[in-house]
Each structure stands twice: as structure tokens, then as C-alpha cells.
Amino acid sequence: MMTNTEPLLSVRDLAMSFPGRRRSAPVRAVDSVTFHVAQGETLGLVGESGCGKSTTGRTIVRLLEPTAGSVTYDGRDISHLSQRALKPLRKELQMVFQDPHSSLNPRQTVARIVSDPLLVQGSSAADGRKRAAELMELVGLIPEHIDRYPHEFSGGQAQRIGIARALATGPRLVVADEPVSALDVSVQAQIVNLMERLQRELGLAYLFIAHDLSVVKRVCDRVAVMYLGRIVEIGAKEEVYAAPAHPYTRALLSAVPLPDPAAERSRERITLLGDPPSPAAPPPGCTFHPRCPKAQEICRMEAPALRNTAPGPARQVACHFPETA
Structure with a gap:
């Protein structure tokens, strides 16, 4: 999979807002998202429906004009290039959509x-x-x-x-937006195998957007977890799956079925309270605090920054009280 540590794609403080209905506040679908993808690497972008994954992908390939932040491809800032200037670069940036027949x-x-x-x-x-x-x-x-x-x-x-x-x-980079979620399970495996083979043969880099954490674990080198438009955790796949540091990541992984029935019966299942807030009216402080079992007063007042934390030197978590073991 990953063949080069130099970023092919760098996304920094990316934001994408849509006008609200009538006089309501704008909907901030993507909020200060930062990550990179190296040549030959697969980065998985996961989260619940409506968290901003697909909007992030579409903004990166400039199907949407970003509200703020930067998208740098192969050392060149493409955030606000004109369509004419983008034309030669579109050869190297392509997208695979969720529903094949509608696309x-x-x-x-x-x-x-x-x-x-x-x-x-x-x-x-x-x-x-x-x-x-x-x-x-x-x-x-x-x-x-x-x-x-x-x-x-x-x-x-x-x-x-x-x-x-x-x-x-x-292309050198393909944004795959839920490429297997509309397919039967047996067909999903075939498409995943195809994408892995094409990556090996063509040296492709993937931004793999999905909500199925089992598929992401199979395909990706690193994983970025999104909640309400923000990345709350990012790191190597093995580290994130073995020891999730953010409470939201822990809850997501606890919902993934295990192949061992005994292990499935004995493990702890984390149930989140309520539904995700509306991106048109996000809560103050940490946007996850209304559903977080570890929330304290600082979580309601101050939004945590995405910062390095143990375990793993490249592991980043946006939480005031991350798990560190």
C-alpha cells in the first residue's frame, strides 16, 4: 500500500458552509479539517451519516468551492483555482461515487x-x-x-x-466516496479486491470515505474519524483499532460485530445518548459533549484542538480527556 511518506495531498483547516434556510444560520458541514495523504497510501475517512465525509471529498476535488482553508495537491494550492487552471490537474484527481447507476x-x-x-x-x-x-x-x-x-x-x-x-x-489520487456501501456483501469484497490490485499496479493513493469500519480496516493504512464536520481522531489503522483514544471512536468500534461469538457476547457495547446535533446549530465547546460519557465542564466551554497524544507519534486526538492506554 503506502510507498512514500511525502504528502501528495495536504488539507489544512478546510471548511465548507452552506446557506441556511431563509434567515437561519449557515450549515457548517466541514469545520477546520486537516490531514494529508501520501503517494500510494489509503486514508480512511469514517463517521456517521451527515458528519461531512462526502462534502470533504467533493471539496477536495473542487466539485465544491471551499469556504476557508487550503487544499494542496503535489505542492500546489488548488483551493481557489479557476476551472480553466484546474483542467490539466483534473487528470490526476478523480472520484468514484457511492451509487454506480445514478453516477x-x-x-x-x-x-x-x-x-x-x-x-x-x-x-x-x-x-x-x-x-x-x-x-x-x-x-x-x-x-x-x-x-x-x-x-x-x-x-x-x-x-x-x-x-x-x-x-x-x-490519476494519482482517487477519492472513493462510499464505493461499496450500495453493493451486496459478496460484491463488496470483489470491488475492494479490485481497488487494492489497481493500487498496487498503478501506484494510486486513495481517500476512502466509508461508514463501514470493517471495510476500512481491510483497505486503509490510516484512519481519520469525523464527527459533526470535524476530525476527532486520526492515526495508523492498527493503533486506532487496537486502542481508540476518543470516546466517539470507541463507541463506533464497539458497534462493529466480532467474528468470534464468545468475544462478541462478552465485550462492552458503548451506547451513545441521543442523536448527533444539527450542523446548523452545533453545541458550544466540544461538539460531542452532549453524547459523551466522559464530558466535564471544560468540554462544554472549550473546543479541544486536534493534537498529538500517546500511543503513537503520529496519533492525533481532539479530546480533553483521551484514553492513553
Whole structure:
């Protein structure tokens, strides 16, 4: 997996807000998010639905214009580049979406869908069609099926087409937004295996957005946990899963089923109180404090910074009272 420690992507204090309804306060979907992804690395971005994972991914590839902060790709700040300036960089930054059928144009053939990114970059139709056939074979589909339409493929096959489209321009970084959550479990394993093989063969870096912690554990090198628009914990996969330091991370991991029935029955299950607050009206201080079993007065008054903490030199946690053992 990870082959280089130099950041290919650096995200610093990224924020993305949306206007509120009528005169209500803006919705701060992403709030001061900071992380990096190295060449050949897979960083998992996890959290509950609505925590800002997908918005973060879309802002990184500039499908959304960030409200604040910076996105640096390969040493260049792309946060506010014009669409014209972004065009040559889009070859190296691609995205795979959650629902394969809704992300593929039903009126276009697979040949056109997969070759479209190449046509935008100036390739001829003949070269695009040839490349589409090559990519179909690369992702495990029959090249002769490039003249079919998306509805003629299963969900897993359609996701392979989505991956082929993302690979058309030879990217270095792929943002995968819940790429297997809409698929059956058996098909999920096939897509995960495909993505791992493509990473080895092509040297890809992934930002892997998901809520399934079992899949993230299988795929990722490092894990970043989001809650209400902020990263509350980030570190190496082995460290985070073995000894989660943030109460929210501990609660998430306690909900992951264990393959051993005896261990599953005997372990502690952490149940969080209430529902996540609205990002339009987040609580003061630590946004997790209304649901946190360890919350104290300082948690209600002061938002904790994401800072290094044991165990692990690269482990960061945003908590006033993190677990350190």
C-alpha cells in the first residue's frame, strides 16, 4: 500500500458552509479539517451519516468551492483555482461515487462514459474508444461490452465502470466516496479486491470515505474519524483499532460485530445518548459533549484542538480527556 511518506495531498483547516434556510444560520458541514495523504497510501475517512465525509471529498476535488482553508495537491494550492487552471490537474484527481447507476449517464454507452474524461482533455474519439476497451479489461469486464448501456449491468459491474471512468486519465489520487456501501456483501469484497490490485499496479493513493469500519480496516493504512464536520481522531489503522483514544471512536468500534461469538457476547457495547446535533446549530465547546460519557465542564466551554497524544507519534486526538492506554 503506502510507498512514500511525502504528502501528495495536504488539507489544512478546510471548511465548507452552506446557506441556511431563509434567515437561519449557515450549515457548517466541514469545520477546520486537516490531514494529508501520501503517494500510494489509503486514508480512511469514517463517521456517521451527515458528519461531512462526502462534502470533504467533493471539496477536495473542487466539485465544491471551499469556504476557508487550503487544499494542496503535489505542492500546489488548488483551493481557489479557476476551472480553466484546474483542467490539466483534473487528470490526476478523480472520484468514484457511492451509487454506480445514478453516477452513470443512462443515455450514454459505456464507451462514451469511460472515454468522456479523455475527450475533455483533448483525445480523439478513436483513441478514447480504444482506451475504454483497455480499461474495461483492466477492471474485470468484457471489452466487447463497451457499446452497452449502464442499465444492462449489475450494481457491481456498474461500479467497475465507474472505477474505469475514474482511471481513464491516469490519476494519482482517487477519492472513493462510499464505493461499496450500495453493493451486496459478496460484491463488496470483489470491488475492494479490485481497488487494492489497481493500487498496487498503478501506484494510486486513495481517500476512502466509508461508514463501514470493517471495510476500512481491510483497505486503509490510516484512519481519520469525523464527527459533526470535524476530525476527532486520526492515526495508523492498527493503533486506532487496537486502542481508540476518543470516546466517539470507541463507541463506533464497539458497534462493529466480532467474528468470534464468545468475544462478541462478552465485550462492552458503548451506547451513545441521543442523536448527533444539527450542523446548523452545533453545541458550544466540544461538539460531542452532549453524547459523551466522559464530558466535564471544560468540554462544554472549550473546543479541544486536534493534537498529538500517546500511543503513537503520529496519533492525533481532539479530546480533553483521551484514553492513553
